[in-house]
Amino acid sequence: MSFLDLANKRYTTKQYQSGKKISEDQIRQLKEILRLSPSSINSQPWKFVFVGEEQKKAELARVSYFNEQRILDASHVVVFSVIDRVEDFEKQIEEHLPEGAVNYYNNMVKPLGEAEIKSWLRHQVYLSLGFFLSACADMDIDSTPMEGIQSEEYDRILNLEGYKTLFAVAIGYRNPADSNQPALTAKSRLPLEAVVATV
DSSP states (O other), X not given: OOHHHXXXXXXXXXXXXXXXXXXXXXXXXXXXXXXXOOOGGGOOOXXXXXXXXXXXXXXXXXXXXXXXXXXXXXXXXXEEEEEOOHHHHHXXXXXXXXXXXXXXXXXXXXXXXXXXXXXXXXXXXXXXXHHHHHHHHHTTOEEEEEOOSOHXXXXXXXXXXXEEEEEEEEEEOBOTTOTTSTTTSOOOXXXXXXXXOOO
């Protein structure tokens, strides 16, 4: 299947088949795919937490607003978090990145100040989201990206230290009755000419 076919097929799942689990092999593949996600200067300012245990999922569901049922029914929830302290990030890149990448950060990003640095770090995590959603579609796994969660409660429940939750993704297999799937409800997008230009 071409990537364009995958883009047409993929959608944000609203209802999952409760109890249908993703195989351990596919979970292992998704973890490796996230590890290989692209980021500016290979900065990798992230941590990804896979939650499949039902009690822990239920705890997260209770602090996820209107996403509660999706989390309960999905196979897993993947929590995307960003490194919290700029000092910790700088230590990480000093230890793991080549001099040129560190120099780029020191000369182009660091002078912007802490608020802009943290914004830049969050942007890198969002890059990994697009990579992950595409991988799920390729593996016939349905997904729901969710910003409608109580991030600080996620941090507490998962005992995240040094990282802050940005968003989560429910993954699993759609309920055949899910009305949001393209086979039942056509995708709604702006016309090509409204969003893409050629110069």
